[in-house]
Amino acid sequence: MSRAKVQSTERSITAGSDFLHLDIAAAPSGGRAAWLADRLRDAIADGRIAVGARLPASRVLAADLGVSRGVVTEAYQRLGEEGRVAGRGRGGTVVVAAPPTPTVRPAPAAAPAxxxxxxxxxxxxxxxxxxxxxxxxxxxxGVPDLAAFPRADWLRAERTVLRRLAAADFGYGDPRGAPTLRAAVAAWLARNRGIAVEPAEVVVTAGVSQALGLLAQALRGDGIDRIAVEEPGSLGVRQHLNNWGMATPPVAVDAAGLRVDDLVATGARAVMLTPAHQFPTGVVLDGDRRRRLVDWARDGGLVIEDDYDAEHRYDRPPVPALRALLPEHVGYAGSVSKLLAPALRVGWLLVPARYRDAVVAAKRNADLGTSVLPQLVLAELMTSGALExxxxxxxxxxxxxxxxxxxxxxxxxxxxxxxxxxxxxxxxxxxxxxxxxxxxxxxxxxxxxxxxxxxxxxxxxxxxxxxxxxxxxxxxxxxxxxxxxxxxxxxxxxx
CATH class of the missing domain: 3.90.1150.10 (Aspartate Aminotransferase, domain 1)
Known part of the structure; x- marks a missing residue:
């Protein structure tokens, strides 16, 4: 390629700027500075450049547009004379005033009664x-003490993680979750919930809500369109399952927990429950009901166990998770929403082997995997003892x-x-x-x-x-x- 052709190509590439999508080809010959000043003035007026914003350095914008620096300098000078911008030395050229333009603002919507x-x-x-x-x-x-979020521990863990991350770690991750967090979750569940699980069995999700959605998709692929729920039981869970096309027949809860005879009567092949601390009644599924539920599951039923706040216990010994008793018939969901903050949107799902591939495929299709950096920071909190x-x-x-x-x-x-x-x-x-x-x-x-x-x-x-x-x-x-x-x-x- 000749030198002339290279120069021509470079000129075509630098004929415009990402800043305001400026296209210098639209400027009239001999009037580029005035044209640029008009474009900047319009952008300040309509709010695309806010008061207090810094304009690009004249050298940078000139290079982007493929013009001399003098064109940009003259445009900035015109706006400065109008009082729109001001030079701040090393702080650059800053917008200090917008032209007065009448705006009609809609009245704020009244808060619902x-x-x-x-x-x-x-x-x-x-x-x-x-x-x-x-x-x-x-x-x-359902709201934890958000003011107690361990900011110092989180920052310390974040710095630790960033120091040891390789460049390749910033790429797309495993849709099942970061291996480091999956191992940390497996160890956490073994210590705190008595669940023996391999890291490979853990799927990291965007909270329990996504875990339920992934399971619902896998179950529909298996011909299941009804998941029995506790009565009373969480409205949010019921709505979420309904949104995924699942019917939610109610099963009565009494002082001993879910009535398994009522569950059998529904004919449902899956049931969603909170056995360690039933929402909202707070009852614990007792030993006899657990045994009967295990028998129901062994006959082909699937239990979906939401262990939403099992770590928060005060006046009673820990209640073992159902997943620990019957791993191949229990889908187990948990998260850090009640331990740290719902805003983190990090949870986990343990899936019976027959549904694991379908759940991972649904997770991949949903988002290619949960954000990796928060996973790694959470894993550091778990393994360092900070979370306990x-x-x-x-x-x-x-x-x-x-x-x-x-x-x-x-x-x-x-x-x-x-x-x-x-x-x-x-x-x-x-x-x-x-x-x-x-x-x-x-x-x-x-x-x-x-x-x-x-x-x-x-x-x-x-x-x-x-x-x-x-x-x-x-x-x-x-x-x-x-x-x-x-x-x-x-x-x-x-x-």
Whole structure:
């Protein structure tokens, strides 16, 4: 190739800039500086370049556009004379003012009335709507103490991970998850949940919600379109399974846990349950029910075990995971949402061998694998002992807050019954009252306190009640929140 052709090619490549998609070919001959000033002025006016933003260095922009530096310098000078930009020495050329242009801003949408946020039959977006509603005290269940997130430990682990990462480690990873985290999860489950599992059996997911979606896809491929669920049981889980095309027949829960005879009567081939600390009642699946459930599974059933908060126990010994008893008939899901923070979106799934390939294929199709860097940092926290230290800290703090909530309920709601206090991050309170719990939740939110009605988690009629989270609140906030709920209840009783 001749030198002339190389120069021509280079000129065509540098005829434009990624900055504002400027195309110098559109500028009139002899008027490039004025054209560039007009383009910059328009971008400042419509907000594409914000006040306070730094413009590209004149040398850099000139090279991008394939013009002399003087063209860019003159354009910047024109804007400076108008008061739009100012030179800041080594800080570069900074936008200091935008031209006054009339803007018509839409009026902010009015926040939904509390009553509208607590329908008797909530839609699939109800949790997003309630989460966005402002509240002085938030007693929503399932939220850990986010203020206790171990920032220093996380940063230390992140630095450790980044120091030893090779360049190749920044590429696409294994859709099953980073081998380091899969090994750390296997060791964590062996120590804390009595589950013997090989790292190769662990699939890392974006939380339990993705784990359920992956399992649902694998089960549909096996001709299963019904997953029985606990009654009462998590509305969020039920909605998620419904979104994946699964019917969710209810199975009654009593003081001993899931009624296996009711499960058999549904004819379902799979069941979703929370045996270590049932949501929302807090009961533990007892020994006789476990044996009967194992027999049901051995006859061809699949148990999906959501071990959502099993590490958070206070007044009772640990409950063994069902997966430890029957690995080839139990799909086991867990995450760090209740240990660290839901925002991390890291969980894990142990899948019976007959479904593992289908689950991994669904994971690959979904996202090619969970973000690797958070996986490696979490693995470092697990292997260094930092996560277990965090768990011990949280247990001590949660016990104090649980005790504060139980005491506050005793003072302000003396007729209420408290369930599930021995473990977890929430209490269930049932009421001997004719008041609808959705109305009570709405009345509490009107007074600045956010709670969750028990009826949301029921497919059948049930006593009214509230599901109250305590982990993320101080004792003072808990006292104020329960007192406010009691005041709302008194007002509803006297209507």
């Amino acid at each position: 509390p009553a509208a946020l607590f329908p008797s039959a909530p839609d699939s977006d109800i949790f997003d709507a309630v989460r966005a509603a402002p509240a002085r005290v938030d007693l929503t269940p 230290r965090q768990l011990r800290l949280l247990r001590r703090r949660h016990v104090r807050r649980r005790d504060a909530m139980v005491a506050a309920i005793g003072r302000h709601l003396p007729g209420a019954t408290v369930h599930g206090a021995a473990a977890g991050l929430h209490l269930l309170v049932t009421l001997d009252d004719a008041v609808a719990d959705t109305e009570l939740a709405a009345a509490a939110l009107e007074r600045g306190v956010k709670v969750q009605p028990l009826s949301w988690h029921c497919q059948r009629a049930h006593r009214p009640g509230l599901v109250l989270g305590y982990a993320a609140n101080t004792a003072t906030d808990i006292e104020e929140g329960i007192a406010t709920v009691a005041a709302a209840l008194r007002r509803l009783r006297t209507r």
